[in-house]
Amino acid sequence: MAETIEPSAYFFGYIGVASAVVFANLGSSYGATKSGVGICSMGVLKPDLIMKSVIPVVMAGILGIYGMIVGVILQGKVSSITAASASKQGYAYLSAGLCCGLSSLAAGLSIGIVGDAGVRANAQQDRIFVGMILILIFAEALALYGLIVSLILSQTS
């Protein structure tokens, strides 16, 4: 006789899928728009630096990709929840989605604010470019940490 699967497992699992995508995209959009405003302000007087200054926008865009990756992986896992440990898997996938989503949100906030300040400062002082890139890399790594833990959590059975 087939065991019935605890229905709340799907509820929490799909909350995880949604939160991974939604929060990561929130972070990505904040990063892109905040640095974008800086680029537009800076570009008025230094149009040659615009293409170099688009780097924070690209790094913020990557955060949305992290959210999408985790969302797709979790969606596949939630659809195939086994009956034996259904509720455990449901909560684990909720946790995975929250980890990736909120980490990417935090990273996006950081990338946006640092990118905005960085591109404006870069327009005034050439030597700042390397420093800005280093700080942006540290901020991007935060989202990577969330992605790693999400992928570990998505492997629970």
Add this chain to the structure above:
Amino acid sequence: MNWGNPYDWTELEWQSATWGERFMFIDPYFWSYFGVALALATSIIGASWGIFITGVSLLGSTVKAPRIRSKNLISVIFCEAVAIYGVIMGIIMIGKVQTIESYPDDQIDECYTTALFGGYSLFWTGVSVGLSNLICGIAVGVTGSGCAIADAQTPETFVKILVVEIFGSALGLFGVIVGIIQCSGASFLKNCLT
């Protein structure tokens, strides 16, 4: 009271139920995995908060004093360490969650209370680690920002303010130490035979 099936509880029994009896029907796995998410997510929010607080000051001050750029990246690295504390604790906590295969019939209440103990201890580990790393990230960010601005004016002040920053980063370490002790006692299977 005899717990039995909560769907069979009468109104009177619900009125006399303790806090434990009201919360016990929330799955212990929910508490443990939510604790993992809290530990990681709030640590990383703290780290990112610190990075942008210090990063903005660093970039602004470097415009007029380019020499401070490389030295003050250490403040950003201190903030990154806060995120790594969160990752370490998250991975430790994931390893603590044990699957409960089945309960022996005569021990359901003891086994379930052990599972609840495991769940609650992981949740509150997540809260303590996460919140202390959040505060630590902000502290390191603010002191790092002051460090960059002061260094731009007077190079001698860099090391002195860095000492303050090191004290600030110890806050996250305290949270990790307490968290490790908290979750080391978490056991889902302690009194159960399976």
